[in-house]
Amino acid sequence: MISMPALLGLLAFVVAPFLLAVVLGFSNLRLGSPLPLEWVGFEQYRRIFADPSFTRALFNNLLFALVVVPLQTALALVLALLLNRRLRGIALFRTLFFMPVVFPLSLVAVVWILIFAPGPNGTMNAFLELVSLGAWTPHDFLRDTRLALPAIMLTSLWQGAGFQMVIVLAGLQAIPAELYEAAMIDGAGRWQQFWHVTLPQLRNTMIFVVLVTTILAFRLFDQVQIMTQGGPHDATTTVMFEAVEAAFTRQQVARGAAMSVVLFVVVLLISWLQRRLARQEREVA
């Protein structure tokens, strides 16, 4: 009985909208359309999978996840290891690395548009020219079909790593110091301590981090909306971007609903797969 308000909230704000999306996905609802509402079965799904923009969006999401999830997790682990020390001023560094998480994504995206500015005076271009000793010729990152998605990946990495870093740091600090002392006395060097104590002890934390990063990767939207609008030539479009475009710009509500259902199923599948793999590993180890 005490959980009733929470259950009601869950029903009203999570379950109901989702069920509505499933139902609408089987219709041809389009706001402002003179045509009557019809139930079209799987027609919307057939159409979106025939749409090259949508399949490109799925591919982009997948590519984004494949690159960003391992990189961001590794980066978060390295940062956490570096910041898990008792040094003077370590709190300042922790704050600095966490700062991007606090900034609104839209603001971050605007800042990175400036960094990726075309021409030799853009920060990124100037930087790459400097480190490549002049071999780099300036590119217009966000309007280059090959560079636009990597540019967005970089922005996301910069913005997201701090959050994972904090979670991993908490995981690191939960490891009892005695385990390291025991390992030292048992003859384990630094690398062996990392391999035999730190990593196994961080296992659950890492599973969580990978899972959350994957889900966030599939929900990629803000950076795309602000930095590239999905372009050039769908090079940076994502499922979320396509769904929002369909539902709100073109008012094809049913099409947008079908896309979000597809997104939901994909994320569910991946989470389930990761959990399964993680559990198997636990039994073997």
Next chain:
Amino acid sequence: MAGVEYRHVDKTYPDGTRALSNLCLSVGDGELMVLVGPSGGGKSTALRLLAGLDPISGGEIWIGDECVNALSPQRRDIAMVFQNYALYPHMTVRRNLEFPLRMMRLGRSATAARVNDTAALLGLTPLLERRPRELSGGQRQRVAMGRAMVRQPRVFLMDEPLSNLDAALRTQIRAEIAGLQRRLAITTVYVTHDQVEAMTLGDRIAVLNAGRLQQVGPPQVLYDRPANTFVAEFLGNPGMNILAAGLSRDRRSLQLRSSGWEIPLAELPQRCRELAQHLAGPFLVGLRPEAFSPRLGTTTEMIVETVESLGHERLVTVRPAADTKGGGQTSLVARLRGGQAEGAGQKIELGLDGEQLRFFDEQGDLMG
């Protein structure tokens, strides 16, 4: 196989706490040395310095014929049993036991053989494929012992290894540790705050208080002739009664001051020659609880304050009836056997065994 030697070892923590001062202690090859003392006494610090887990501030620590000050824990060839066991939770018992051997890069067959031998010795064979969280406290303790034994180190370090066990198990494993240590004859430094463990386990005991070594010696010697009042009160359960005292004018009797007691003791000056120097001034007298007996020579009237019955004996807190002020200051604990149990407030007659008196000077150091 090697002995351990602390040479003028100091330890000051970065916050300025002085944990050890000028510790000089040598542990013989194959000996079981128990470091005992109250918390904050410096015993755990001494162990951590020997393990190399904390850097040493002054002096030298030797293992065998090697000064280990500059050696990392990995290179000291020691093994340690931790208070909370510090087993690797993600590894099975077998993997836990293998771990030190894998770090030594011992061959696969040799590793398996040693792990199986150790497991058999400790009765761990049926548990080898389990994980620490599936074991009882006593079993975890055995695994921790096994992990230390399996590599056949030069020195065993044990940091309160029994403090997380219940009383019955503690007694049992205490006996097992003593047996194993004697069989393996590996030099062992054992830290505990429990004086019973110290008395029963140690070849020798080192008592530490406030970072200073108070006394080293075989348990019985420390019990019979404590070097100072700290050791006297710390060892024994309950510890020695310590009272202010003085000699009477005619030098024939001992007065326990503040309790109005007089004990005629003609032989006292022979027992303790230094006592003569204290004819005028006060000194301290120590009495073990078992020095009291209702059937001994001259008796004194005592008022019973509390009685704790342990079945085979009673610990009776008394104060001399002549001491009208009362209060905890002059309370004495007597260990009595047989006869009727006393009731609180009852008056009883108690005598003293003069042979068991110990004399300390005003600083608390033993005179005789």
